[in-house]
Amino acid sequence: MFAFPAMIYSPETTLAFGGAGNYYFKLGHDSTTRTSYVQALGLYTLRHQAVLAMESVIFFHNEKYLLKTKASTSYFPDRFWGLGNNSGNDFERYTIGQFYLYPQLLRRTYKKLFLGAAFEMQNVFSFEYGKGLPSGQSLFDQQNVNGRSGSFISGLGLVALWDGRDNAFSPTKGLYFSYSVNDFSDLLGSRYNFTSQAVDIRKYFPLSKNHVLAFQFVLHANNGTVPVRSMANIGSNTIMRGYYEGRFTDKNLIAFQVEHRIHLINRLGMVLFGAAGRVGSKAEDVFTFNGLKPAVGTGIRYAIDKKEKLNFRFDVGFGQRSNGFYFYITEAF
Numbered sequence: 001m002f003a004f005p006a007m008i009y010s011p012e013t014t015l016a017f018g019g020a021g022n023y024y025f026k027l028g029h030d031s032t033t034r035t036s037y038v039q040a041l042g043l044y045t046l047r048h049q050a051v052l053a054m055e056s057v058i059f060f061h062n063e064k065y066l067l068k069t070k071a072s073t074s075y076f077p078d079r080f081w082g083l084g085n086n087s088g089n090d091f092e093r094y095t096i097g098q099f100y101l102y103p104q105l106l107r108r109t110y111k112k113l114f115l116g117a118a119f120e121m122q123n124v125f126s127f128e129y130g131k132g133l134p135s136g137q138s139l140f141d142q143q144n145v146n147g148r149s150g151s152f153i154s155g156l157g158l159v160a161l162w163d164g165r166d167n168a169f170s171p172t173k174g175l176y177f178s179y180s181v182n183d184f185s186d187l188l189g190s191r192y193n194f195t196s197q198a199v200d201i202r203k204y205f206p207l208s209k210n211h212v213l214a215f216q217f218v219l220h221a222n223n224g225t226v227p228v229r230s231m232a233n234i235g236s237n238t239i240m241r242g243y244y245e246g247r248f249t250d251k252n253l254i255a256f257q258v259e260h261r262i263h264l265i266n267r268l269g270m271v272l273f274g275a276a277g278r279v280g281s282k283a284e285d286v287f288t289f290n291g292l293k294p295a296v297g298t299g300i301r302y303a304i305d306k307k308e309k310l311n312f313r314f315d316v317g318f319g320q321r322s323n324g325f326y327f328y329i330t331e332a333f
Contacts, residue, residue: 028061094129147227157182194224242317250279269301
């Protein structure tokens, strides 16, 4: 276990300061059970954003069960360019307060295949927009955006996961496949009724001792009445680096990326990456090469825990008339 001061940078937050903690452990004494971890992070940014977040992956004895959890609460001034893959260059500012919880409990059924259930809940308890704008001039009002007065969603789902990676933090080989489907219904107290599906496929190839080629494909598909804070976004610190998260927002997203990871010397490494993606209001809108947004970039890696292969990363990404810098812990994928 170790804790340390944290400083990150991203287009959404600019500089953020706070603290982070990581706790590693193994349940059971068998050598085949991978290391479990709990990560916690507290940040305050130069844009007056406050974030508390926790993520954990716990492998039980013999990896018979797997518990994954994400939770966060935040006060977040943000930006909105409108919905769609061709939203304009002008944005407006808005601010949300939210709480998010997403636990998944899975059971190993065959080799590295896990099947299980999930519960997802998000409460956007405050949503302020349109400050300083004449009545009806906000993009949220002009596009009649769902969830612009706040939202509460609550849903149950099913998850299938194949995790054949050799390491959870910085894999060098193996296949990772995740599929989840969640149904958000007023029967569970949700104010919005919709179905959400997500596919995440990752493959890692060791080219040599010091070179790894990594691929990722992501698909998010939503059907129904989806609040804006539950929609799919282009841009993040993990995929489509180089775009502000939410620069392009809609119900559906497709994205893929490739990353060449190079070990240089001792604790130091570097990466080269490229990505492409797009959003759309219908699922069929994203299955086309038309309108794909490109992104390329590079980064530096420094191993802060060589045994667990936990890296501190600095990335710079360039998108379409867009760029971003990222200071983070752990690899992008």
